[in-house]
Amino acid sequence: MQTISTTDLAHRLRPVIARLARRMRQQAGGDLSPTQGAALNTVACHGPLTPSELAAREKIQRPTATRVLARLEEAGLIQRTADPADRRSSLVSTTPAGTDLLASVRDRKDAYLAQRLDRLSPEDLAALDRAAGILERVLEEGAE
Structure with a gap:
């Protein structure tokens, strides 16, 4: 062999x-891009997450994560809630x-x-x- x-x-x-x-x-x-699909899947598997946690898990920049999450939220695929540990941040989870x-x-x-x-x-x-x-x-x- x-x-x-x-x-x-x-x-x-x-x-x-x-x-x-x-x-x-x-x-x-x-209609999801590969980045949006990956982000949605990560939120579903590991959420609720902060945008920073999503960026770290997806190995993308924080501004990119923010844009991706905005598109997913507009499409009704995720929802944001206040982060009880940090009022300046939010937690995202799937709808x-x-x-x-x-x-x-x-x-x-x-x-x-x-x-x-x-x-x-x-x-x-x-x-x-x-x-x-x-x-x-x-x-x-x-x-x-």
């Missing part, structure tokens, strides 16, 4: 993962409409991917299941 270098494997995996992510974003539909949108987006992405996975052999599915676990570990180890 030939051994592949980690650099060669990274070179092969990177565009495949990027294309898959792009295709799933395209299948998600909707029922935001939660519903995220569920719909996830369902469409899952359906797109499942449709393609249905075409694979049991052996390929088992290999992808192992690969998913490995990639999850890689992401956890690389979390900053």
Whole structure:
């Protein structure tokens, strides 16, 4: 069995993962930009958050987070409440409409991917299941 270098494997995996992510974003539909979708998902998973906490989690600048949150609020996908720990700040959380949108987006992405996975052999599915676990570990180890 030939051994592949980690650099060669990274070179092969990177565009495949990027294309898959792009295709799933395209299948998600909707009017959210990738940044808005990521922010909404972060608020849903980790909220309520201050805008500064969102910026830190998303690794974006605070003014960018403020603009993204304003757009999500205008769309009725998040709501702001006063931060009891700091009256100068607010906490953002998803609205029922935001939660519903995220569920719909996830369902469409899952359906797109499942449709393609249905075409694979049991052996390929088992290999992808192992690969998913490995990639999850890689992401956890690389979390900053």
